[in-house]
Amino acid sequence: MQEHLPPWQCPKCGRGNLALDKESLRIGYSADVIAARDDPDWEPEWDRGRFSCLLVCDQPKCGDIVSMIGETVANEFRSDDDSEQFIFESLVPKSMIPGAPLMNIPPATPSAAQNAIKQSFSAFWGDRGSAANRLRISVERILDSEGIPAKTDKGAFITLAARIDLFGEKSPEYKDTLTALREVGNLGSHDGDVTREALLDTYEVYEDWLKNYVGKHGEKMKGLVKKLTDTKGKYTV
Numbered sequence: 001m002q003e004h005l006p007p008w009q010c011p012k013c014g015r016g017n018l019a020l021d022k023e024s025l026r027i028g029y030s031a032d033v034i035a036a037r038d039d040p041d042w043e044p045e046w047d048r049g050r051f052s053c054l055l056v057c058d059q060p061k062c063g064d065i066v067s068m069i070g071e072t073v074a075n076e077f078r079s080d081d082d083s084e085q086f087i088f089e090s091l092v093p094k095s096m097i098p099g100a101p102l103m104n105i106p107p108a109t110p111s112a113a114q115n116a117i118k119q120s121f122s123a124f125w126g127d128r129g130s131a132a133n134r135l136r137i138s139v140e141r142i143l144d145s146e147g148i149p150a151k152t153d154k155g156a157f158i159t160l161a162a163r164i165d166l167f168g169e170k171s172p173e174y175k176d177t178l179t180a181l182r183e184v185g186n187l188g189s190h191d192g193d194v195t196r197e198a199l200l201d202t203y204e205v206y207e208d209w210l211k212n213y214v215g216k217h218g219e220k221m222k223g224l225v226k227k228l229t230d231t232k233g234k235y236t237v
């Protein structure tokens with residue numbers, strides 16, 4: 001059994017990492033998987049199981065609990081001289097509740113958008129299309145908070161593409177990332193198939209967008225550069 005987890009961040013405190021509660025780990029194998037172990041052609045890869053477990057934040061004051069379910073996969077490895085054989089069984093998560101953060105969310109992000117982003121962290125493991133769709137919904141919620149109308153005066157829905165265009169009239173430099181998020185979200189809604197790589201890239205560009213648009217990181221940096229230049233760095237606070 002693989003005992004090492006990636007350094008998943010705690011979804012609650014954001015400071016601790018999640019550690020496996022070993023006593024909570026249960027793995028089961030269905031009857032056909034067990035019966036196949038007697039097959040003379042048996043390969044370790046056939047030994048697929050299902051698991052459930054709890055993860056606990058390693059910061060004692062937080063101690064947040066995450067539940068995880070998924071499948072196990074066994075892989076065979078041989079030593080360089082082929083004299084020894086090792087079988088490693090790995091956990092492949094399909095859902096985490098709540099999901100470990102896959103990007104930073106600035107606190108100033110509208111709470112409805114934050115909720116949709118967090119839902120995508122849970123969905124990421126088992127249903128990437130749904131995770132992409134949740135990100136698309138979070139963009140709708142951000143546009144809501146920006147006062148971009150979702151309906152016409154006559155009550156008809158305004159498409160997300162048209163809402164992003166309206167947003168772009170005010171903030172053209174921030175429009176392209178939202179369009180990219182919309183495209184990936186559409187893929188999730190219609191094809192249901194978004195690659196892991198494309199989705200991880202989406203989190204990366206969204207994090208950067210939120211840092212700059214919502215967190216005003218660029219403006220803060222420009223302000224610091226100006227302060228340093230104007231004072232030639234001669235200040236203490």
Ligand SMILES: [Zn+2]
Nearest residue numbers: 010013057062
């Ligand atoms: Zn924590």
